[in-house]
Amino acid sequence: MRSSIATVCISGSLGDKLTAIADAGFDGYELFELDLVTSRLSPEEVVSRSADLGLSIDLYQPFRDFEGVTSDTLALNLRRAEHKFALMNRLGIDTMLLCSNVGTATLPGDAVAIDQLGALAALAETNGVRIAYEALAWGKFVSTYDHAWDLVKQVDHPALGVCLDSFHILSRGSDLETIATIPGEKIFFCQLADAPLMNLDVLSWSRHYRLFPGEGSWDLADFVARIVHAGYQGPLSLEVFNDVFRQGDPWVTARDARRSLVVLEDAARAARLPAPAVVVSGAAPAPALLTGLPAVDASRGFSFIELQPGAGTAVDVALTQLGFTPRGRHQRKNAELWSQNEVHVIVNHDLAGVQPRVAALGFEVTDVQRASARAVALRSHLLPRDRATDEDVLDGILAPDGTEVYFSERDGEAPSWLGEFGPADPAEAPASAALPPTGITHVDHVALVQPWQRADEAVLFYQSILGLVVSDGLDLAGEAGLVRSRSLVTADRGIRLALNVTPLQPGATDVYPNHVALHTDDLVATVTALRARGARLLPIPQNYYDDLDARLDLGSEVITTLRAHEILFDRDERGDFLHVYTMPVGQFFCEIVQRTGDYDGYGAANAPVRLAAQRAEERQHHTD
Template identity: 55%
Template sequence: MRKSIATVSLSGPLSEKLTAIATAGFDGVEIFENDLLGAPLSPEDVRLRCADLGLGIDLYQPFRDFEAVPADVLARNLRRAERKFAVMERLGADLLLVCSSVAPESVDDDALAAEQLRLLADRAAAHGIRIAYEALAWGRHVSTYDHAWRIVEQADHPALGTCLDSFHILSRGSDPKGIADIPGEKIFFLQLADAPLMAMDVLQWSRHYRCFPGQGGFDLAPLVAATVRAGYQGPLSLEVFNDVFRQAGAASTAVDALRSLLLLEESAGLSALPVAAAPSGFAFAELTAADTEPLRGVLESLGFAHTARHTWKPVELWEQGDARILLNTGVGVGGSAGDRRQGPALTAVGVETPDPDRSARRAEALLAPVVPRRRGPRDAPLDAVAAPDGTEFFFCRTEQTDHPSWTGDFTGVGPRALLGEGAGEPANAVRRIDHIALTQPWHQFDEASLFHRGVLGLEADDSHDLADPYGLVRSRAVASHDGGVRMVLNIAPAPDAEGSRLQHIALATDDIVGAARRVREHGTGLLPIPANYYDDLDARHELDAQHLATLAELGILYDRDERGEFLHCYTATVGRVFFELVQRTGGYRGYGAQNAAVRLAAQHLHQH
């Protein structure tokens, strides 16, 4: 289906918005009146610009407070409408959005509303223009889509139809099944927006917190499917009012918007994308720095061994159990000069997948930028795409596939710290990477959630707000169904907050006490945790006194739920990176969110 977006969804002047919309790959655009009024371009200039960019002008909006008003107000409204029709003719737009009235002078009279809308449609038809009547969720007398349709049906004019808006429908809890009662040819337009589920005034909710499909709590797929089944043949169009989007770059927001529509089409059964090959585990995590010596010391204290180096790039492979860390002093496999200047940073993640080629095809179909890679003649043909925050994700083969392995690009320099899970392996060994946490740029949290869910095939949990000494950290976990790949996406309380771009790698062990003692004995400090935490822990959980003392001695945090227990501790931060040791028992699937406030406070204190 055609894909469109309202200019109000993006930041910047109208000319930049149109360029971003076309570059992202949209077919059409809704021109929001305020964008046109503030533009130095004439309507004719906008029309030509859209034509040059290959964009159709699908809708001009909004026209407010028209129907069910006294005769003198109607006369003024019709004069206002004629002026809008003249502008639309200059734009080359033939569909006008009319919102249900919120004016105090409007009356609760469907017959009068239908009569006046019929008159408006008759005037519009003389200009070759149609009217799409939409129910605002906060409309004075018309606030539901089925009520708006009854008025359109009563007006019975060929140039008058209805506009369905997912936010206005779902924010009121209306059942989209009723869309089946509307003839498809009378559904003139479909506007789409998601939103987080919030208990607040619906007008403020709409004006500030809408987001793209798949980023909120609404189930949009059934609504879209019902509209198409009814016979709707117009575009899928996004109309999103969001304070963050209106401050972020238009180009990246437009790409995120189109990706959301592609995923919505897939979930509504309207199109087919390459099926996600769900990742089964982490192949590696890559750390980039001009000087990796501090990281080598931390890795050695954690029990890792330097086992191999890349055949021609300045990249070292460090291993323990099934956990693999790459240390990169150049651009190498992933990363940038900018990341090296900032000190150690996590720049790339390898995920194991049963079908790397299919994973790459899906990523490209969903507009994920392909990472250019310097490749030697014998290097494995690894495909990689960039996440919204710039982290590069490489699709690596699992042991069960015949896709060339990335490990073939390395030559051995020493024995592995541990050669698998054989007998005699110490309990305090690191087994694998448990999860990776990435702090996102302040304006890309929702975009990152959609990327990891749609492109990588991970399942998203609800987002949480975690207390930080300087505000709140918003956090959301995404994971594969079996937990083989777990990612935690965070956003710091402010763009320039200290530690706003911290990243960390969590390493799983079966004996966190032994692993923590090994780190401490090696001379690498663990993050100290205040004694007050353990006093509170003793009050909340009846832990053995000696066990509690051991946790306090080593700075180990504790959490549990109905499935099991979670113990974890942290190394000091090197550059932007720190490590976490974790031990899960039973079926615990969380990340110790209960302890996040204490950890964040301790890190801020330690950095000072």
């Protein structure tokens, strides 16, 4: 279907907004009145600019506080409407959004509203335009879409239809069955916004916290499927008021918005509608209108972790202590592969940068080409990459947090890229070969720090590119502020990604570096081996074990063991979680975890302890 977006969704001048909207691949836009009022562009210049950019102007919005008024006010309102219709004609816009009256309505009762909406429709028809009537969730007399539709039906004028906005409908928990009873040609417009579930007054919720589809909590695929099913053929248009997007880079926001619509169309196409209670509209389901996406299956998990080693040998030392051994050198690049059971770490010396950091994540998918085609359809650009003819096809894209994301396949038992690496240099065999194995089996999860202004975008990115689902979200109390965390997973938990949003302060991302969590089946043995190999683990305050003892009746032996090894402990109904942390190496650190039973979390209760301990180490380091 045609895609559209309201100019109010993004920041910048009207000229910037239009360019960003066009660059993101939208077909058209809704012109938000204030964006025109504040612009130096004349209506005629807006028209020619839009034409140059290949954008249609799909809606003029909003017209407010019209119906349910006294006759004096009605006369003023019709005068106001006529001015706006003249302006719409200059702009070549055929549809105006009319919001149900919030501020000036004094006369209740449908009869007044029907009469006054009829007068407006007649005036619109005279001026060659039409009115899409929308029930605001906080409208004074009209606040539900079925009420708005009932009024439109009774007015029965060709220039009057409804606008269905997912926010106003879903925020009120309205029954969606009525949508099927609206003839498609009377649905003049469809506005889409997602939102987090909040128990906030609906006006503030609407004005500050809307999100693009897929970034919030609603089932918009079902919503869109119902509207298409009703026969609507207009554009799917985003109308998202969000404090963060309002101040972000308009190009980034517009691309994020476009991505959300692509995912939504795909999901709506796949959505199965329940058998409608009543179908008045004769229109058949029209999935043909909706565009699908190539599928991705990333359930096989992490294929590799690529590190930028920075200056010095800290990364090599850390990997050795963790029990990794060098397995091969890249045939053309200055990169080395370190492996241990199913964990592959690539140390890429071609990556410049003083600080060691996690530069890239490899994900194993069943079909790299399909995954890449999906990413491109989702408005990601494939990263340029040197490829020799015999080199594995390894497509990559850039995540909003700067991490590179690569897709790879499996070739029999081995990752298909393994052939890029020659044998390890025997001269480099580490002296640690004789040390006890650490027993690390696989990557449990990766935690990535997100810049606050791109956190919602990141959730949509990882969800849509890799087909992950959001499993939960929570706030962690750090010494320097709350860290918002959201976890994305595959159904079988082959991938777990924790996206952590840091507090809004300069340099905060330095305080919370990314981390890679590795699994072991016996953490006490692993910790013993790590220490034997010279690893230093994050010291845990004694007060923690006193509190743990008070909270959970684990028995003094268990407490003594945990305390001796400085292991953190968490328990839910399904199992236990034991974990320790290595000291940071530049911009990342490792966690070693042991899950028992079906424990499905990340030890969030211990996060404040970990964050405070890391800050204490930092302070000590600075005063050393």
